[in-house]
Amino acid sequence: MDKVINCFRKKPDAVARLICFPWAGGGSLPYARWGNIISSIEVYAVRLPGRESRVKEPFHQSMQQVVEEVITVLLPVLREKPFSLFGHSFGxxxxxAFAESLKKVHGIEPIHVFLSGASAPYSETRLSAPSRSSLSDEEFLHWMRTIGGTPPELLANPDAMKLFLPPLKADLHVVENYRCPRPETPFLSCPVFCFDGTQDIPHDLKAWNDMTSGDFNIQMLPGAHFYLREAANEKIILDNVTRHLETAEMDYL
Incomplete structure (x- = not known):
């Protein structure tokens, strides 16, 4: 499991687990460090192939590959204690996709889902979005400058870009080719909470409500696409996650 899941701190007494999926091109470290911040939650950060300790492995080519690998690794431990999901953008x-497959194939459901910086996969806003993975490197770098979140010195470093661009484009290829129908009926009953940056491009957050019959909430925070990397916003998100999971854990018992 350690190859796919990065957990900085094992917490046998944690009230719940938070399984975090990376943004496009991202690794596990930004989320894994949350395990050192949230005392009551055990954080599992997903590490996809082609980055960090898996840098020599080929990238996943489809969302199905992403989901199948993570489910295969986590399925033996998912019934140990309540778990929740967090993902930003591609995550x-x-x-x-993970929650849908887990519920429909295995009958297992998270106690909470936290989503950030993305339209629902079946929304018209998402389906009409322009493709980015096929852009030239020059066009791609220009787009990255416009969305922010990447240090300018990194974007200006050709050697760094040779390492950074391939996993980013590979993940965007996966998400751009991912198609799923709008749920005719909700497949989850747990709460879903959406976060987004006020200065990011508009996302169809309300469409996420179609996945659950449970509570649904949206909170906008100041910043562009990578608003969650701002310390003040990160604190708000983690306080929110902790509060909801500690409350949900009492209901679960």
Missing amino acids: AMSCF
Whole structure:
């Protein structure tokens, strides 16, 4: 499991687990460090192939590959204690696909889903979005500058870009080719909470409500696409996650 899941701190007495899916091109470290911040939650950060300790492995080519690998690794431990999901951008799409497969195939459901920075995969806003993975490197870098969140010195470093661009484009290829129908009926009953940056491009957050019959909430925070990397916003998100999971854990028992 350690190859796919990065857990900085094992917490046998944690009230719940938070399984975090990376944004496009991202690794596990930004989320894994949350395990050092949230005392009551055990954080499992998903590490996809082609980055960090898996840098020599080929990238996944489809969302199905992403989901199947993570489910295969986590299925033996998912019934140990309540778990929840968090994903930003590409990670939000991965959360949806993971939760849908887990519920429909295995009958297992998270106690909460936290989604960030993305339209629902079946929304018209998402389906009409322009393709990015096929852009030239020059066009791609220009787009990355416009969405923010990547240090300018990194974007200006050709050697760093040779390492950074391939996993990013590979993940965007996966999400751009991911198709799923709008749920005719909700497949989850747990609460779903959406976060987004006020200065990011508009996302169809309300469409996420179709996945659950449970409570649904949206909170906008200041910033562009990578608003969650701002310390103040990260604190708000983690306080929100902790509060909801500690409350949900009491209901679960």
